[in-house]
Amino acid sequence: MGADDLHASLDQADLDQADLDQADDHIVAGRAADGDVAAFAVLVRRYTPMMRAYTRRILNSSTDVDDIVQEAFVTAWQRLPELADPGKVKSWLMRVASRKAVDRIRASRPQVSVDHIEHPAPEHASPPRVTETRARVDALSDALQRLADPERECWVLRELGGYSYHEIAEEMDVSVSTVRGLLARARKHIIVRMEEWR
Known part of the structure; x- marks a missing residue:
């Protein structure tokens, strides 16, 4: 060459x-x-x-x-x-x-030996509160898993990803009104499923 x-x-x-x-x-x-x-x-x-x-x-x-x-x-x-x-x-x-x-x-997640605990845990870290928090996270995870895929993707992009409605529409290749509908259904489902945690 x-x-x-x-x-x-x-x-x-x-x-x-x-x-x-x-x-x-x-x-x-x-x-x-x-x-x-x-x-x-x-x-x-x-x-x-x-x-x-x-x-x-x-x-x-x-x-x-x-x-x-x-x-x-x-x-x-x-x-x-x-x-x-x-x-x-x-x-x-x-x-x-x-x-x-x-x-x-x-x-x-910290692994703490119970043998070394001398002071009472702060209220937010007490075993009942930790158990409640984990149960709430599990309930939310379960609620998200029960959503239809488009609703779940829309909710995650909006609530966790911080995307705007227009960005979600572009990402999912749908209209903004469809995004609003998907989010409304996802939020309603999650509110109903999470009612006992309010």
């Missing part, structure tokens, strides 16, 4: 990268699923800020955010070929990050 051929090849690579940076999620995620590292790097650049903000919101702290986002991308790289609709990669990545964050919360 001559110098001119090499320059032409490099120019084409730069052009391809620029095109890839501008391509929609369906194309980028599709190429990444086929093993294109450059395409996956575009997804990482595109969604790291959102995933960091989302993870920080779940954890209520920034200590483990970068680790969790990195773990989420490792899992995404491994499981991207399983994604049925590459155009939904954004919400899929958010779900992966959410699971990683929840796993981290569960793993970091």
